[in-house]
Amino acid sequence: MVPARSDEGMWLLNDPPKKHLADTYQFDLTPEWLDRAMKANVRFNSGGSGGFVSPDGLVVTNHHIAADALQKKSTKDRDLYRDGFYAKQREDESKCPDLELNVLQSIEDVTAKVNGAVMADLKPADAAAKRRAIMGEIEKESTAKTGLRSDIVTLYQGGAYHLYRYKKYTDVRLVFAPEAGIAGFGGDVDNFEYPRHGLDVAFFRVYENEKPIASKDYFRWSATGPAENDLVFVTGHPGTTNRLETLAKLKHRRDSTLPYTLNRLRSMEAALTQFGDRGPERRRRAGGDLHRVANARKAFSGQLQGLLDPAILKQKEVAEIALQPQPMASSLTPSPWLKIARAQAVYRDIEKPHALFETGHAFASELFTIARQLVRLGEELPKKSGDRLREYRDSNLESLKFQLLSPAPLYPDLERAKLQASLTFLAETLGGEHPLVVLALAGKNPAQRAEELVANCRLYEVAERKTLLDDGAKAIAASRDPMVSLAKAIESESLALRKRYENEVEEVERQAYGEIAKLRFAKLGNTVAPDATFTLRLAFGTVKGYEVDGEKLPFHTTFQSAFDRAEAMKNREPFDLPRRWIDGQDKIDPKTPFNFASTADTIGGNSGSPVLNRSGELVGINFDRNRHGLVRNFVYTEVQARHIAVHSKAVLEALRKLYGAEGLANELTAK
């Protein structure tokens, strides 16, 4: 709620800060610039961003966004995640089992349509049903008309609804990935830190009908990269921010959601670490989960420090009071702020059971996710799209089935370890005699229960899933698969929790935030961007370093400083540079800029976002924030907070001098 005088803002592409950019940076944000930014941008449905960087469907993203695909393509004997990959020839480009990319084609404001269908005097439960129904209808109609994936996005926590239409690609092939050791150099230690030294990039190519697509909208690769104090833009898909949330909601996060989340993440991290430490192959299998969990633990820890900082809460309080019409107290109907506070009281009672059962935190298992989706598909598919649980609506079905029938490998030992940890966490959280715990454990302890569920499950086989999917509800009802049985056994309890959450928390919040949004628009106009929603946004900022504890940190690092850091850390994991880098040190220019920092406003989900200069050329690939940026979920700050990107020049230098990837480098720099 800080007015956007600063570089704050993850802006909608259909409501960009044109005037601010002109006034502050003398930059003319043209429709052409914006149109390319939209159509050359790529959303990784696995949770990240990327961009087209050649007319032949070549896409750049982060190595850590590619990690899921790399792991799924790896085996005990060939570890693409650890060792990297390069397809010298097109025919070596290698298809990923379940990677889906979305490219935004258009945005349409449908707020009036959505709100028009929800009569003012409806009870929350009825209002929520109406809203789901109209959203389903609009999406279905759009898909029928355009053939595009059509998603309605809720903006301003319920203040606006926009329809996003995507072109969808499912034949995505791996072109290049460096070794994990240089992509994620410094590991968990350097994660969310700066100075930084990561070649956190990977390249894919998008195919249709067995041919690379013609991507006429793409970003030209800058051979020089950014200079200090340059204006740069980050276009990508920031996941979630909470800046427009009320004080009551933030306090709920501080006192309930975050402590629960951190406890959960730490318990999973301990389990995965123990699992991985038991041998190299286990370590490989658990690697992706472990990275995600450790990354989230660090991010949420930073958030909690932010919300425990009285100065930040004070700032929130001041902004909130400034927005409230005076005098609040005399009003007869409760204020939207009070409604949200009351919804938190309800939420406190159901948050943990809801998260454990309906979000599935108690069942951290791919097999369980598959089983639940099969059970729900059986129930939901016969219904009209608008009447279904939202993730089973028509516009999402293809993507969902694409994931469900993925041939990616599943590992029984890893499944068992995660399930035991999460079932134990369930019992820790609710207590051994809570009805949900008794239901889930079925007379066993978590270790025994995980063992029986995983050992006898048949959902490892895609064919088995396909049969259950095709045969629908009857086949599901008859199935004795232990994981399907578990999903069935907990379904009514889980859906009851979901219903309470949607009707008593989510819908109440949505309506109240809608009211607040109106007050905010009236007072501040469009100077405040909506919170992030994993949809395409435009951020901007200045390339610059910062000072910490009296030390000036430069705006970019270099290859040389990476070698220096490795030596200072005695080349001990995670600071052990790959052999290729150690042997090749003489081949590369040590002064090559490696990573750089800017003030632009980013958050998780922005990983892999193209960083662009005024001309719309790609000068970097965003991959992280520093720890000062962890409070950006709640407040934007630019004193020390920075996002961090791989420098475009570093990529060319490494591709050419270390990886023998002249062909790829040439494709990037072709005129």
Added chain:
Amino acid sequence: MVPARSDEGMWLLNDPPKKHLADTYQFDLTPEWLDRAMKANVRFNSGGSGGFVSPDGLVVTNHHIAADALQKKSTKDRDLYRDGFYAKQREDESKCPDLELNVLQSIEDVTAKVNGAVMADLKPADAAAKRRAIMGEIEKESTAKTGLRSDIVTLYQGGAYHLYRYKKYTDVRLVFAPEAGIAGFGGDVDNFEYPRHGLDVAFFRVYENEKPIASKDYFRWSATGPAENDLVFVTGHPGTTNRLETLAKLKHRRDSTLPYTLNRLRSMEAALTQFGDRGPERRRRAGGDLHRVANARKAFSGQLQGLLDPAILKQKEVAEIALQPQPMASSLTPSPWLKIARAQAVYRDIEKPHALFETGHAFASELFTIARQLVRLGEELPKKSGDRLREYRDSNLESLKFQLLSPAPLYPDLERAKLQASLTFLAETLGGEHPLVVLALAGKNPAQRAEELVANCRLYEVAERKTLLDDGAKAIAASRDPMVSLAKAIESESLALRKRYENEVEEVERQAYGEIAKLRFAKLGNTVAPDATFTLRLAFGTVKGYEVDGEKLPFHTTFQSAFDRAEAMKNREPFDLPRRWIDGQDKIDPKTPFNFASTADTIGGNSGSPVLNRSGELVGINFDRNRHGLVRNFVYTEVQARHIAVHSKAVLEALRKLYGAEGLANELTAK
């Protein structure tokens, strides 16, 4: 509550299972055997066991019990913990800054005296005060008469009180320690596992008046060690078991204490891991804490699985009902079981605040511990011993001051990291607006608060502590030291929680367990040993392997199997054998037995316990249990559960062939 037909039991030395041993093992437990077992045993006040192994004050224990002393004697440039130590000459034996050893001299049953002073109709608060007073008096009188440290131990949770008298030694010098890499080979991965390969031993020598003491009671070192199926004894100081606790108490552990504890340990483990990963010196500093925390996390995880196992709870319930007089319902006064259940309801309300403030979990800092002790010493010393907080009673004062004025180094960076983690955990547990959180954080977030407390504290200096100790309450009142100020600021809240805990939980439980103990004695006689209390006990068992998942595990491992394990784990930490072992492989006999397993009943605190054969010779040094043994807090089982010990022959072979410690080996085997 399983009758002792098995090898169950950590027996009192003044009430040993003489008949059972005679009947089952045809072993005659003589007074001489017992007397040596008592006087040759050593308690490490840092939390472990050990034994005299020569007439010249030589003591053996575990490396992991010596770890605290090894770390305190290490510097950035000389890491005794990691690299080991051997004093070839007496004059090289090196004094430990704050290591205190206790040797038990006698045990006296004072149950009648203690209970006689507590009138039956007193309110719990008054009863607790009376009990504290009489215990203080008895201890004081004993010390005055004998000059020995005199502690009253509460047995059977309040069913009996015995007076233990110890000879105390504070000049303890390091003689030998191997490298941490072989002492703790396999690290957290192999911890609580079997087969096992650890040279988890260290040797100290006890001095008085600058000369080694004459320890006429000592264990002769067996050059051959145990054979399969041998009867062996473990004599040492098991810390805590909960076998005689009621079902209500165990459920409280399952649903409240253990989840809280695991969350706390995992949060500290994550913080310490992050701290240690930031460089080798930080890693060295955090090493001891990290090992303790990871070890505890694994142990408590095993306990929780045990209490979540319906079969184990059922067994407890059956035993409990069998003990209850029939019919329970008709009685007018509440049964002791009901009293304990009701006390848990009180405990649920205060457990977390009590643990955070009074146990100090919110303030994980050596500096804080020092500050609190100074504040309390100022208050308590002017009172009579029996009226003081129990840990400030006369019998404990010398040991307490010895610790308080230890010159062991304190590291500001580690202090800050631990304090930030624990203050954050405080806020996570109670919520940002809880009065105790507001009080502790004083308007800062945990990171800022930890920084200000640690940066400006002067208690790093022993002289500063000494001044505040000597000048007492007035000096404390005037002190502006931030850590002392914190300790003062939270004192009244903390003591109020302690008072509620002692009066409404502890004393109620004590009285109720006293009643249950009477019923048990009446029904089962002395066939049930009391729960462990970190006092000397005698356990016995059979040396043997076991079967797991169809695989037969041998009763001992060998040096060869250690090398095999290292290779299988690619010599990757924590499976990287020390250079001395790799280079010296040809010098040692690969068939030398390394670690062995037996059914004897042990628990944490037994680390370093001498394992003896029928002749009372030392055949091993206990150092761990396997994971099947983790439920032994609640139930004894011998199907797969084993304790694990270093084989006496392995120690001799390594000392002679690898460490050039012929002198030490000869002292062990001298006739």
